Amino acid sequence: MTATASAELLKSLPGGGVLLIGHGTRDAGGHQEFLLLGRRLAAALSPMPVEISLLELQPPTIPEAWEKLVAAGVRQVIAAPLLLFAAGHAKSDIPAELARCAATTPGVDWLQTRPLSRCPELIDLVADRWEQGIARAASDPAQTAVVVLGRGSHDPCAQADLRVLAATVAHRRPVRKVAVAYYAMANPKLTEVLTAVTADPKIRDVIVQPHLLFQGAIHQAVREQVAAAADRDRQHRYHVADYLGPDQAVVAGLIRRIRQAAAGGSHAAHPQVSRNT
Numbered sequence: 001m002t003a004t005a006s007a008e009l010l011k012s013l014p015g016g017g018v019l020l021i022g023h024g025t026r027d028a029g030g031h032q033e034f035l036l037l038g039r040r041l042a043a044a045l046s047p048m049p050v051e052i053s054l055l056e057l058q059p060p061t062i063p064e065a066w067e068k069l070v071a072a073g074v075r076q077v078i079a080a081p082l083l084l085f086a087a088g089h090a091k092s093d094i095p096a097e098l099a100r101c102a103a104t105t106p107g108v109d110w111l112q113t114r115p116l117s118r119c120p121e122l123i124d125l126v127a128d129r130w131e132q133g134i135a136r137a138a139s140d141p142a143q144t145a146v147v148v149l150g151r152g153s154h155d156p157c158a159q160a161d162l163r164v165l166a167a168t169v170a171h172r173r174p175v176r177k178v179a180v181a182y183y184a185m186a187n188p189k190l191t192e193v194l195t196a197v198t199a200d201p202k203i204r205d206v207i208v209q210p211h212l213l214f215q216g217a218i219h220q221a222v223r224e225q226v227a228a229a230a231d232r233d234r235q236h237r238y239h240v241a242d243y244l245g246p247d248q249a250v251v252a253g254l255i256r257r258i259r260q261a262a263a264g265g266s267h268a269a270h271p272q273v274s275r276n277t
């Protein structure tokens with residue numbers, strides 16, 4: 001984001017500041033990646049105040065980061081959940097916590113951005129991860145299956161959003177077969193999908209793309225499941241593509257959502273499946 005664009009955002013939202021909300025992880029590497037993303041967002045939005053917070057497992061909490069923004073003179077908090085899809089955290093947990101914070105600081109209001117979902121920057125990043133995975137595997141797209149692996153959610157809208165994302169990227173990066181799997185809370189699971197895609201006699205390579213923001217226990221479990229599939233099945237080659245990571249594309253997607261929230265001027269406390277914008 002250019003200095004001019006940042007100044008325009010400040011002008012449209014005087015007294016504004018950004019509260020980046022991560023999920024939280026016990027994984028040290030994943031936590032460091034979140035901190036790096038926070039630093040990159042703060043640099044891109046400077047001089048607008050930016051504070052990071054975590055929903056669980058590690059500080060700072062949302063109230064602690066809120067207090068820092070208020071102490072810095074912020075009177076309009078733009079809460080930016082670092083979430084890929086709209087599910088329970090985005091629809092209920094985060095708005096409820098923000099409302100509690102606002103109740104303790106009269107005169108300070110808040111907006112909540114939509115999750116990253118299928119914003120153009122995320123679509124580009126996922127397409128890049130597919131392309132990098134295919135190139136690293138030296139595979140023929142006509143003989144390749146890509147399995148997009150999501151964290152999983154009980155929310156049917158979040159499940160559908162991942163399927164639409166995979167279909168959208170498939171139009172840009174055609175391969176023999178594209179499938180979606182979920183790590184938890186939704187079906188089908190990864191092992192089932194790996195068995196299904198390799199039933200196609202034309203498939204030679206299977207690339208699993210973890211649709212995860214950072215490294216951690218889920219990413220490690222996915223790698224182990226793929227390695228186990230490779231041990232059982234010597235007729236196919238299995239590969240794990242890179243997860244999303246603290247990429248500048250994620251920063252750009254967050255900024256898009258922040259600007260949309262500032263322009264819309266609503267709490268957006270119950271975001272639904274996001275449009276591809």
